[in-house]
Amino acid sequence: MKKTPMRMCVACRQMQPKNSLVRVVRGTDDKIIIDRTGKANGRGAYLCPKLDCLNKAVKIRALERALEKSISPEVIELLKEEFMNEPKAE
Numbered sequence: 001m002k003k004t005p006m007r008m009c010v011a012c013r014q015m016q017p018k019n020s021l022v023r024v025v026r027g028t029d030d031k032i033i034i035d036r037t038g039k040a041n042g043r044g045a046y047l048c049p050k051l052d053c054l055n056k057a058v059k060i061r062a063l064e065r066a067l068e069k070s071i072s073p074e075v076i077e078l079l080k081e082e083f084m085n086e087p088k089a090e
């Protein structure tokens, strides 16, 4: 039987199966990316794919702390789009 690895969402701090979370990675080139494969190198932080958690993470700077890097508004926008899974209105 394969065990699903558990990871903690940086916003709500609940443990979830790794594959149901969104991984945000500070890559080796210091860029913040959304890691859809779960295999990107670098320091990672996990978030539930919910706007609630994203908003909370932004508010308490959870991603900044986890990744030790400031998160630009562009990255937040990308995450929002990712979580809403629909194109931006503009």
Ligand SMILES: [Zn+2]
Residues within 6 Å of the ligand: 009, 010, 011, 012, 013, 014, 047, 048, 053
């Ligand atoms: Zn969460």
